[in-house]
Amino acid sequence: MKKIAVFAAILCVTAVLFGAGINENQAEKQFADQSNAEYLNHYFSIAFPSNKVEVSDFARALTEIVDAPVEIGEQVDIFEALVDAASLRELAQTYSPEKTAQRLASHGMTGEVPSEVAQYLACALDASLLPPSAALEIMSEQQLSASTASNLLMSIANANGVSRNYTGNVQDPDILMRISNSFDSYTLFSDSNLDEIGAEAVQRRASTGYNLKKDIDDAQFLPSRTIQYGHSDETHLKQLVVLLASEGMNARLQIEPKVSIYEYLLDWGPVPEPSPYYMVLENSKDFYLAYAVEYDAKFEFEKEEDLLRFDHIINTYAKKNDANQSEDSDTVLLSGSWWQPLYSTTFHADAQAYREIVDCVLMEDGYSIHPFSLIESKENLISTLEDLSGLNVQERPLFVNNAFYRYLTGSDYQ
Numbered sequence: 001m002k003k004i005a006v007f008a009a010i011l012c013v014t015a016v017l018f019g020a021g022i023n024e025n026q027a028e029k030q031f032a033d034q035s036n037a038e039y040l041n042h043y044f045s046i047a048f049p050s051n052k053v054e055v056s057d058f059a060r061a062l063t064e065i066v067d068a069p070v071e072i073g074e075q076v077d078i079f080e081a082l083v084d085a086a087s088l089r090e091l092a093q094t095y096s097p098e099k100t101a102q103r104l105a106s107h108g109m110t111g112e113v114p115s116e117v118a119q120y121l122a123c124a125l126d127a128s129l130l131p132p133s134a135a136l137e138i139m140s141e142q143q144l145s146a147s148t149a150s151n152l153l154m155s156i157a158n159a160n161g162v163s164r165n166y167t168g169n170v171q172d173p174d175i176l177m178r179i180s181n182s183f184d185s186y187t188l189f190s191d192s193n194l195d196e197i198g199a200e201a202v203q204r205r206a207s208t209g210y211n212l213k214k215d216i217d218d219a220q221f222l223p224s225r226t227i228q229y230g231h232s233d234e235t236h237l238k239q240l241v242v243l244l245a246s247e248g249m250n251a252r253l254q255i256e257p258k259v260s261i262y263e264y265l266l267d268w269g270p271v272p273e274p275s276p277y278y279m280v281l282e283n284s285k286d287f288y289l290a291y292a293v294e295y296d297a298k299f300e301f302e303k304e305e306d307l308l309r310f311d312h313i314i315n316t317y318a319k320k321n322d323a324n325q326s327e328d329s330d331t332v333l334l335s336g337s338w339w340q341p342l343y344s345t346t347f348h349a350d351a352q353a354y355r356e357i358v359d360c361v362l363m364e365d366g367y368s369i370h371p372f373s374l375i376e377s378k379e380n381l382i383s384t385l386e387d388l389s390g391l392n393v394q395e396r397p398l399f400v401n402n403a404f405y406r407y408l409t410g411s412d413y414q
Contacts, residue, residue, distance in 0.1 A: 028131045036154040037147070039163065039222055046153065048146040058149050065157050078138050079120040082129050082152065086159040092123035107132050113139070129155050165220050166254040170299070171245045176238050179255065183234045186257045186293055187276040189214065191367035195261070197388045198362075198369045199283050202263055206384035207360075209262030210371035211294075215363075219254035221300040227310050229343040232260075232294040236318070236336035243317060243334065244299075249306040251299040258296055258370075264288040307345075311353040311401060314341055319403060321414045339414050340407040344400045354399035357408065360385060361394040372398065374408055 040046040046061045059072040059081070066085045072078060083092045095103070103122040104113060109132055113121060124130055130138075134148050157163040168178045191212065198210040211230075219226070231237060241253065264271070264280045266288065271280045277293040301307040320339045324331035345354060358378045362369050362385055373381045382393045406412040 027128055028133065031128075031131050031134065031151050031155060032147070033151070033154065035222055035225065037150040038224070040150055040153055040157075042222060043163070043220070044153075044157075046150075048149060051146045052143040053146055053149040054143070058144060058152075061149070061153055062156065065153055065162065066160065075138055075144060076114055076117055078144075078152070079117045079124050079135070082124050082156060083120045083127075085156045086124075086127060086129055088123055088127055092120050095119040095122055109135065127159070129159060163220060164252060164254075164300070165218060166252045166298075166300075169250060169252055170241050171250045175241055175245075175253070179234065179238055179241065179253075182255050186295070188259055188279065188291055188293055189257075190259070190291075191365065193389075194362060194364055194367055194369045197385065198261060198371065199289055200388055201371060201381070201384050202261070202289065203283060203287055204384055206381045207371040207373070209260065210369045211296075212259040212261065212367060212369050213256060213296075215366045215368065217254075217256040219252075219256060219298040219300070221252065221254065221298055223346045225302075225304070225307060226298055226300045227307060227343055227345055227349075229297045229299065229314075229341075230258075230294065231297065231336070231338070231341075232292060233336035236334055237295070237297055239334045240297075240318060243313065244306075247309070247313065249301065249303075249309070251301040251306065254298045254300075256296040256298060258294050260290075260292045260294045262290055264290040308350055308353075310343070311350065314343065314401070315403075340403045342400065342404045344398050344404075346396065346398065348399050354401060355405040357398050357400055357405065359396040359398045361396055362389055362391050363394065364389075364391065372400075372408065 037047070040061075044061075044064050046064055048057065048061075055072050055075050055078070058078065059070045062070045062072075062081060062085055070081055070085065072081050080092075083089055097118075100119045100122045103126055104110075104118065107122075107125045109121070109125070121135055125132065125135065130152060134152065137148055138144065154163065167182055168175045172178070189212070194212065198207070198212070201207045202209060229240075237255070244251065271282075271288065272278070274280075278291065280288050280290050283289045299307075299310070301310075318334045318337045319341050320333065320337055323329060324333065348354065348356070356375060358373045358375055360371050360373055360378065360381050371381060371385070378395070382395065385391075385393050400408075403414065406414075
C-alpha cells in the first residue's frame, strides 16, 4: 500500500508540473502571435525599422499604446514600465521579498533577478504580461528583438482593452457557452437620428435597407485575416463554429449585434406583434419598416488558406439552392441556412469568390448605419444620405460573396 501511495503522489506531482508546462506553452504561443507586428502597424502606426530595438524606441512605442508619457532608463526597467502600463503598480508593491521569490520560482525564474525589479517582474509574470523567455531576453545583455518588443506592446494593448474585442476562439472548449452568453443580451436598439435618416433613404428608394451597429461591439480585428458573416440565428452560428473547428480551422470570433432595417410589404401578411427582437413600424402612410435583431460574426483566421476555404465551406454546408432543396435531395445543411448567405472581406481575397460593392457608412455618437450599394448606384445613395444627415459618408469598399452579389443585382434568387 505504501508503494502505491508513493507512486500516486509521484503521479500527482508529475501531473501538476506537466499541466504547468502546458499552461506556459499556451501562454507563450498567445504572447508570440505572429500577427502582433502587423496589428501594431495597422492600428497604432508602430513599426520598428530593424530587428534590434533601443529602449528609447520601445518607450516611445509604449507611449502610443497607453497614450501617456513613458520613460525607461535601462532595459531591465521594462518590467516596471509594463506593470505601470497595465495599472498594476500598487499590486506589485504588495509583493514581499518572500512572495516575490516564491512567485518567480513558480514561473521557473530561479536565476539572478535584480532586486530592484524583482517584484515588478513577479507581478508581470503573474499577470501574463510576458512569459519567462521574454523576461530572460530582457535581462540579458542583448538588445531587445523587434518581435519581442512587438509582443510586449501587444500584451499591454490586450491588458488595457485597446486591441481586439472578441468572444473567443473557434476551437475553445467553451465557445458554445460563450456564444450562448453573448446572445442573452441581444435585443432591439436604436439611434433615433441615424434611424430616421436611414428610413428616409429607404423610402426614397436610394437603398433597400441598412444595418444599425454600435461602435462598442467592433471586433477590431486585422482586416487582412478577417471575414464578416451576417445572419440572424444563434443555432446556425453554433453549428458553423463547430463545423469550422471540425475542418481543422481556427479563428478568433466576435459577434457584433446589429439591427437590420428593411421595407415590410403587407403582401407578407398582417403586421406582427412587436417583440424585443423584431417589430414592424409604419414609417409613413402605407410604408412600413421591419426592425430585426441580427448579427455579424467576424472570424479572424490564423491561416490565410482557411480564410480562402470559407467560401467553399459555406457553399457546401450552409447555402440553399435548387438542387439541395429538391424533394429527392439527400443533402443536409446547417440549421437556418439561407438561399443568399452574406459574407464579406474588406480586401479582394479571391477574385473568383467575391465581388466588389460599397458600404456607405454614416457614424454618429457611437452608432453607425451601413447601407450597401452596387458601385454603379453608389452616388445616388451617398448624396441622399449626406443631404438628409449633413454628415460625411464614409465610402468603404466591400467584397461580398457571389450569391449575395446576385441578390443585390436581382440576377438570380439563388
